[in-house]
Amino acid sequence: MSAEPLSTEQPSVPEAWVRIRGLRYVRGEQVIFDGVDMDIPRGRLTAIMGPSGTGKTTLLRLIGGQLRADAGTVEVAGQNVASLHSKALYRLRKRMGMLFQNGALLTDLSVFDNVAFPLREHTRLPERMIRDLVLMKLHAVGLRGARELMPAQLSGGMARRVALARAIALDPEMVLFDEPFTGQDPISLGVLVTLLRSLTDALGLTSVVVSHDVQESLSIADYVYVISAGRVVEHGTPQALWQSTSPWVQQFLQGQSDGPVPFHYPASDYRADLLADGL
Amino acid sequence: MMQSRSVQIWVGLFVIAGMAALLMLSIKVSNIRAFSNEQGYELNANFENIGGLKVRSPVTMAGVVVGRVSHIGFDSEIYEAVVTLNIDPRYDNLPEDTSASIFTSGLLGEQYIGLEAGGAENYLHDGDRIQLTQSAIVLEKLIGQFLVSQADE
Amino acid sequence: MMDFLQRLGATTLGVTERIGRGHLFLLYVLGGFPSLLPRFGLVIKQIYASGVLSLLIIAVSGLFVGMVLALQGYNTLVDFGATESLGVVVALSLVRELGPVMGALLFAGRAGSALTAEIGLMKATEQLSAMEMMAVNPLHRVVAPRLLGGIIAMPLLAAIFSAVGIVGGYLVAVGLLGVDEGAFWSQMQAKVDLFDDVASGVIKSVVFGFVVTWIALFEGYDAVPTSEGVSRATTRTVVHASLAVLGLNFILTALMFGDD
Ligand SMILES: Nc1ncnc2c1ncn2[C@@H]1O[C@H](COP(=O)(O)OP(=O)(O)O)[C@@H](O)[C@H]1O
Ligand SMILES: [Mg+2]
Numbered sequence: 002m003s004a005e006p007l008s009t010e011q012p013s014v015p016e017a018w019v020r021i022r023g024l025r026y027v028r029g030e031q032v033i034f035d036g037v038d039m040d041i042p043r044g045r046l047t048a049i050m051g052p053s054g055t056g057k058t059t060l061l062r063l064i065g066g067q068l069r070a071d072a073g074t075v076e077v078a079g080q081n082v083a084s085l086h087s088k089a090l091y092r093l094r095k096r097m098g099m100l101f102q103n104g105a106l107l108t109d110l111s112v113f114d115n116v117a118f119p120l121r122e123h124t125r126l127p128e129r130m131i132r133d134l135v136l137m138k139l140h141a142v143g144l145r146g147a148r149e150l151m152p153a154q155l156s157g158g159m160a161r162r163v164a165l166a167r168a169i170a171l172d173p174e175m176v177l178f179d180e181p182f183t184g185q186d187p188i189s190l191g192v193l194v195t196l197l198r199s200l201t202d203a204l205g206l207t208s209v210v211v212s213h214d215v216q217e218s219l220s221i222a223d224y225v226y227v228i229s230a231g232r233v234v235e236h237g238t239p240q241a242l243w244q245s246t247s248p249w250v251q252q253f254l255q256g257q258s259d260g261p262v263p264f265h266y267p268a269s270d271y272r273a274d275l276l277a278d279g280l
Numbered sequence: 281m282m283q284s285r286s287v288q289i290w291v292g293l294f295v296i297a298g299m300a301a302l303l304m305l306s307i308k309v310s311n312i313r314a315f316s317n318e319q320g321y322e323l324n325a326n327f328e329n330i331g332g333l334k335v336r337s338p339v340t341m342a343g344v345v346v347g348r349v350s351h352i353g354f355d356s357e358i359y360e361a362v363v364t365l366n367i368d369p370r371y372d373n374l375p376e377d378t379s380a381s382i383f384t385s386g387l388l389g390e391q392y393i394g395l396e397a398g399g400a401e402n403y404l405h406d407g408d409r410i411q412l413t414q415s416a417i418v419l420e421k422l423i424g425q426f427l428v429s430q431a432d433e
Numbered sequence: 434m435m436d437f438l439q440r441l442g443a444t445t446l447g448v449t450e451r452i453g454r455g456h457l458f459l460l461y462v463l464g465g466f467p468s469l470l471p472r473f474g475l476v477i478k479q480i481y482a483s484g485v486l487s488l489l490i491i492a493v494s495g496l497f498v499g500m501v502l503a504l505q506g507y508n509t510l511v512d513f514g515a516t517e518s519l520g521v522v523v524a525l526s527l528v529r530e531l532g533p534v535m536g537a538l539l540f541a542g543r544a545g546s547a548l549t550a551e552i553g554l555m556k557a558t559e560q561l562s563a564m565e566m567m568a569v570n571p572l573h574r575v576v577a578p579r580l581l582g583g584i585i586a587m588p589l590l591a592a593i594f595s596a597v598g599i600v601g602g603y604l605v606a607v608g609l610l611g612v613d614e615g616a617f618w619s620q621m622q623a624k625v626d627l628f629d630d631v632a633s634g635v636i637k638s639v640v641f642g643f644v645v646t647w648i649a650l651f652e653g654y655d656a657v658p659t660s661e662g663v664s665r666a667t668t669r670t671v672v673h674a675s676l677a678v679l680g681l682n683f684i685l686t687a688l689m690f691g692d693d
Contacts, residue, residue: 092568106563107560119567119569122569287477294485300596302631302635308622309625310630336629
């Protein structure tokens with residue numbers, strides 16, 4: 002396993018909007034990240050992949066400044082997130098949107114009010130203009146007609162799209178997507194995949210998609226990081242990744258049940274265990 | 281944030297109901313007259329002993345509450361209690377020789393000041409002193425006197 | 434033995450830490466109060482949730498408590514031939530103690546548990562995190578209006594409890610037991626003091642509203658973000674808030690009615 006790029010001929014990578022160096026993050030006894038380096042280029046769609054529980058959500062929270070690294074730095078737009086005081090952090094957060102795993106819509110507000118929420122909190126725009134902006138964002142995700150619905154009335158895919166509309170309400174420069182594809186039916190999945198790619202291109206967004214869905218992520222990503230056990234095990238373009246010689250990456254990409262990552266949780270000898278019951 | 285009108289109406293009704301309840305507690309249940317204390321006029325009276333008299337104890341005349349005790353002090357030169365009475369401005373015709381006594385309502389009840397009008401032609405004014413006073417009857421003292429007189433016999 | 438001491442130490446440490454967290458939490462929430470003034474609509478919504486929705490149970494309980502007070506008081510006073518003091522007994526019990534205390538206990542059960550569940554679920558479904566990522570401070574935007582709403586609603590609810598209770602007592606005393614109506618009210622007016630009794634009852638209920646809402650909000654905010662964690666937190670809210678109300682009531686009563 003190497004953390005070296007797979008091919009030396011990098012695509013002309015623009016400047017990094019997020020720069021992570023020597024990141025170490027520990028939760029209790031558990032070391033979640035140990036020496037992670039990452040560069041997330043501006044205006045591109047970067048996928049960060051890894052099995053469940055590797056700390057993908059944690060990574061997004063570190064980027065958003067909700068968690069602080071134990072060592073190393075997370076720089077966003079040239080600012081060290083951990084060193085910002087709360088005012089500056091909030092100013093930085095207005096420049097990023099985040100799509101939570103389950104949408105995290107505010108349950109007591111309608112679809113319209115959810116999308117209007119960041120606008121009303123952060124701008125003094127007249128209600129008419131807010132209405133226009135909200136309808137534009139809802140239209141972009143195809144849910145202009147659902148504006149009156151409450152979050153409880155939405156399907157999972159619709160909720161995620163509303164959350165997406167909300168995440169881009171303030172026209173952020175970067176959007177973080179936490180597992181956008183998980184638990185979607187094939188049609189919603191197709192819609193989301195197209196939406197992510199087209200929004201990134203149309204708005205010039207810096208998108209970070211965290212996922213363990215191999216096909217979808219690789220089909221839309223410009224650049225991919227694969228993390229496991231607290232380290233980056235591979236990174237490069239999707240094409241390069243398919244050619245990876247790492248058996249771990251191959252197991253992950255092809256979804257084999259057994260391989261370098263064993264199917265079984267560490268346990269004592271099976272036969273001995275069964276017999277240990279005693280007769 | 282748009283909020284439905286019915287929420288606002290309900291909250292309005294709730295606040296009105298709460299205020300009405302407070303108003304009822306002030307007017308119907310308690311003695312709101314405590315409010316008008318400020319507008320009354322003040323009289324002073326010295327007592328040798330005020331017993332259990334307290335600030336805001338009632339001041340009555342012929343059993344009717346005409347004011348309240350507003351201040352209780354101690355004159356360290358003559359060793360007497362100085363009680364300030366706040367009298368309702370409606371009762372501005374108390375004669376100069378009105379007397380003040382401290383009574384107890386019932387055997388063990390709270391103490392209050394009873395005024396008794398005299399016959400003088402001039403009236404008491406703000407800041408005047410009531411000359412004739414009768415101190416509180418202290419039960420322990422009475423019992424003591426009773427026991428002493430019994431023993432003497 | 435060592436084991437026991439160790440656990441005792443750990444528990445003490447845990448409790449101390451929670452107390453510290455609870456006060457820091459309060460500090461941050463109070464920091465959000467100034468920003469509520471221009472957006473009072475947020476508070477109105479919470480007065481609705483805490484106050485209006487608790488109104489029914491408060492009014493019904495108040496009515497029955499007042500009626501029982503009249504019945505019990507009558508049975509005691511009739512032996513002393515002092516039934517005209519029934520109004521005083523009912524009014525003083527309600528205004529000084531039962532209105533604020535029972536009102537707050539019902540408030541903890543009705544509004545407090547709902548607040549904990551609401552905040553806990555918002556945490557579990559990452560709504561609070563989402564707000565933070567939208568550069569909105571949930572302590573200011575979500576928690577502060579709820580705290581202020583509770584502080585406003587509680588004294589109104591307690592006053593309604595007392596007023597309805599006195600009406601209930603009146604119905605039983607005058608309507609059922611034949612106490613003289615004039616004596617019922619006039620004795621009450623002579624003995625109940627606006628400042629000593631009514632105002633101290635109001636002060637008590639403001640304090641209780643503050644404490645119950647604070648505990649409820651903190652329990653929700655501090656809950657383990659799972660459905661089990663939220664349900665435990667809800668139970669804790671009712672238990673801790675009720676104990677806090679009863680304990681504080683003792684202290685406040687001693688302070689306000691102790692001497693003078
Ligand atoms: N609130 C928490 N308390 C304790 N451990 C947690 C908590 N949240 C996450 N973890 C642990 O941190 C690790 C990374 O979690 P997460 O970032 O959510 O992983 P992913 O998003 O990749 O599935 C997991 O092993 C999980 O057990
Ligand atoms: Mg996750």
